[in-house]
Amino acid sequence: MLTDEAGLSTVRSAPSSSTPDPASSATPAPTDPTPMAPPCIPAPFNLVLDTSGL
Structure with a gap:
């Protein structure tokens, strides 16, 4: 999670300096x-519903 946050921060920093x-x-x-x-969300829900039905 720390890596993701850092990556997002870095990506935002790049475009922030640019015009877009x-x-x-x-x-x-x-x-x-x-x-x-x-x-x-639908993937796990479908599996649970299928298992419950069976």
Whole structure:
């Protein structure tokens, strides 16, 4: 987790200096948590529901 936080901080620092600060931050920020959240949640839920049904 420490590495992830450090990586994100470094990435934000780079675009912050550049002109595309809000554009770059807004694009990768929502894209990362959006696709990772939905697939990770439905995957375990489906398995649990399937097991319960069986």
